[in-house]
Amino acid sequence: MLLDLKNISLSFGKRKILDNVSFTVSKGEIIAITGKSGTGKTSLLGIISGLLDPDSGEVLYKDENLVKWWDFKKSAFRNRKIGFVFQFFNLLPDLTAYENIRYPSLKLFFPKDVHREILDISAVLGIDGILQQKPVTLSGGERQRVAIARAVINKPSLLLADEPTGNLDVVTALEIKHLFARLREEKGISIVIITHDQKLIEIADRHYHLEECRLTLVEKKPAAVSVEKKRRASTVKPSGSSGNKKAKDEKTKAVKPGSSKKISGAVSPRVTAKDKAKAKTKVVKKKTL
Amino acid sequence: MKAFIYKLFFSLKENLFNLLRSFVAGFGILFLVIFFALYISIRESVTAYIGGSLLDNLASDEIKIVHRNSKSLDFIKTADSPAITPALAAQIRRMPHFSEINALSRVGFNVRIRGELLGKRSEVYLPVCGMDRSALRGKVENWRGFVGKDPVPVIVPSFAVDILNNYLAMNSIPAIASKEFVGFPVELRFVTGKRNMESFRSYKFDGEIHGFTNLVNFTGIILPSSYLESLAARYRKETGRSAGFEYVVIYAKVKDTDMLPEIEKNLRAMGLKVESQKDIVEKTKQTMAVIDAVFMAILAVFFIVSVISIFNSYLTLVYIRSQKFSLKRVLGFSKIQILFFFLVEAAFIGAFYGGAGFYLGNVIIKYANDFIAKWIPFLTSVSLSPNGGDVLILSIMLSSSICAASAFVPAIFASNINLFKAIRR
Numbered sequence: 001m002l003l004d005l006k007n008i009s010l011s012f013g014k015r016k017i018l019d020n021v022s023f024t025v026s027k028g029e030i031i032a033i034t035g036k037s038g039t040g041k042t043s044l045l046g047i048i049s050g051l052l053d054p055d056s057g058e059v060l061y062k063d064e065n066l067v068k069w070w071d072f073k074k075s076a077f078r079n080r081k082i083g084f085v086f087q088f089f090n091l092l093p094d095l096t097a098y099e100n101i102r103y104p105s106l107k108l109f110f111p112k113d114v115h116r117e118i119l120d121i122s123a124v125l126g127i128d129g130i131l132q133q134k135p136v137t138l139s140g141g142e143r144q145r146v147a148i149a150r151a152v153i154n155k156p157s158l159l160l161a162d163e164p165t166g167n168l169d170v171v172t173a174l175e176i177k178h179l180f181a182r183l184r185e186e187k188g189i190s191i192v193i194i195t196h197d198q199k200l201i202e203i204a205d206r207h208y209h210l211e212e213c214r215l216t217l218v219e220k221k222p223a224a225v226s227v228e229k230k231r232r233a234s235t236v237k238p239s240g241s242s243g244n245k246k247a248k249d250e251k252t253k254a255v256k257p258g259s260s261k262k263i264s265g266a267v268s269p270r271v272t273a274k275d276k277a278k279a280k281t282k283v284v285k286k287k288t289l
Numbered sequence: 290m291k292a293f294i295y296k297l298f299f300s301l302k303e304n305l306f307n308l309l310r311s312f313v314a315g316f317g318i319l320f321l322v323i324f325f326a327l328y329i330s331i332r333e334s335v336t337a338y339i340g341g342s343l344l345d346n347l348a349s350d351e352i353k354i355v356h357r358n359s360k361s362l363d364f365i366k367t368a369d370s371p372a373i374t375p376a377l378a379a380q381i382r383r384m385p386h387f388s389e390i391n392a393l394s395r396v397g398f399n400v401r402i403r404g405e406l407l408g409k410r411s412e413v414y415l416p417v418c419g420m421d422r423s424a425l426r427g428k429v430e431n432w433r434g435f436v437g438k439d440p441v442p443v444i445v446p447s448f449a450v451d452i453l454n455n456y457l458a459m460n461s462i463p464a465i466a467s468k469e470f471v472g473f474p475v476e477l478r479f480v481t482g483k484r485n486m487e488s489f490r491s492y493k494f495d496g497e498i499h500g501f502t503n504l505v506n507f508t509g510i511i512l513p514s515s516y517l518e519s520l521a522a523r524y525r526k527e528t529g530r531s532a533g534f535e536y537v538v539i540y541a542k543v544k545d546t547d548m549l550p551e552i553e554k555n556l557r558a559m560g561l562k563v564e565s566q567k568d569i570v571e572k573t574k575q576t577m578a579v580i581d582a583v584f585m586a587i588l589a590v591f592f593i594v595s596v597i598s599i600f601n602s603y604l605t606l607v608y609i610r611s612q613k614f615s616l617k618r619v620l621g622f623s624k625i626q627i628l629f630f631f632l633v634e635a636a637f638i639g640a641f642y643g644g645a646g647f648y649l650g651n652v653i654i655k656y657a658n659d660f661i662a663k664w665i666p667f668l669t670s671v672s673l674s675p676n677g678g679d680v681l682i683l684s685i686m687l688s689s690s691i692c693a694a695s696a697f698v699p700a701i702f703a704s705n706i707n708l709f710k711a712i713r714r
Contacts, residue, residue, distance in 0.1 A: 049619070051618065051619065071623050071624050071625070072623045072625065074623075075618070075621050075622060075623035075624075075626075076621065076623075077621075078619065078620070078621040079620065079621020079622075080621070082621075084619050084620070090612070090616050090619075092613060092616065094303075094306060095303075099299065102295075102299075103620060104620045104621060105292075106296045106299060106300075107620070107621050107622055107626075110292075110293055111292045111293065111295075111296050112292060113291050113292035113295075114292070115291075115292075115295075150620075
């Protein structure tokens, strides 16, 4: 168990935000949380990351209650174990895309050299050509990919995404969806996504709905466990074996249809013809409506 | 190592940008530092001016005795410059409380000094001051030889050597050190009364340069007191008139400092004004208290205005940069790190304004010398001198710490910013 939230309650003044909320996140799992605006979804992310302290309850990260940690330890935890992706990207406007991606790694007094990793992840995300540009010159999709690169540069075990597709067009949102799926698939990153996007909910292993301060499980896919198992299997079994091939096929089918390229343990997000057609139909439908 | 160097350059670049953006925030401190530099300069100049007396500072066992109505030490006799009569001086000398008495005297003669240099004769009329040789102890070489004798020993103000050397330079002659002038022959002529009058007398003596000094702050020559006294006695004997021989000031060393209050009381009863180290310290304190009060009041106003302006500017900066601060927190920077960066930034800006304020202050001091007498009349004789390196360090430290302290509360706001609210803005 990577993360275990137990009986979390939170109020702002007299206003109750969360009431006895509990859920767990396993390694490589994607959790989607939906809910109306102002129901406390973002506050829940704040509690998971140690930015907010709950009124009661425990946030156990690998069996350690981070609520009791000092700010310094929580900050280090956020820096090394957690990646954030926001709806409005939140890139630093004065820095280039490269500097934005590298920024979290500079927190340490003697930082790790992540130059090679930045180049690799940029190639994977398809932003290697815009690294020296400032955010203001980038499109929404490019900015979000830079933000994702920044979120994963320190190789976190948990990615917290707050409506990551909320500000993107349908096609770019699809790209982000596939990217998340592949991050989980190839790097084993657990992802907690707050979203209203049905496409993102589709890739989640569990879907929770937050309403009236309580978290309700809407859907749990058995495939979630199999994906993690398959990931493990693909790393343990030698390539070329029938088992691995089968797992690979399933993985490709389930998460990344139409993609075959793999760079440094990750593959660039590709939108399949089927997805694009679906998106187009959606746009046409919207227009006709 | 490569990553560390990258971080170093990156941090420098980032902080430089931040510094440039928040540069105006510390502007208020500039006026405070300028005024601080001015205050230090005026304070030091006034202290030096008041503390410095004719024979340097008085020792703890020394008193300065002048005529009750004496305003300054005048070596040229006028109606407005009363001095101690020889009779009164003799009375003082007879007092048993003193271990040593040194007097500075004047005589009512016009004194002309004539010298010959490079085949050219030069004559100038100069005021004359008589001085006891013991007053020169430790201040002029061969002070023991400064007694009434033939040729008369003459002590000349040090600046006279500069004038002479300038004259020599104009004639392409190398400068001569002051020591080289010792023993240089001069002719002294003392003249008093009007010609064709019975009281008219003219005395001519040979003299020689005995030494140079800045001991007495006047543009005249110093002769042995005993010599002037004997000359005055000779004139009185010949004409039956007073030669105007008087004591401008008497410095006396008391045997027992516990007796000082009583001695001062006795001297005041004799119509004299007495100053001791205590009096000078008291006088300095009183003047400094006035200066301190005025300047402190102005400094306090500048301080309050600076602190408020810096506080407000940094509060605005926190608001402007709230997204960045909150993002930093989200990316793993701790509260202490953000607080530290913010305070260091404020301290750097403060240090810059500290240095700038110091140099601007010195520039103003340079020009203020011309106007200070008009602004503060009692500082007429005070010459302001630019502050040194110690005040520069003090200014930088003061400005830096005020800036950092003023930015402390905004820095706390910055580190405690409502993260998600700021990020969503």
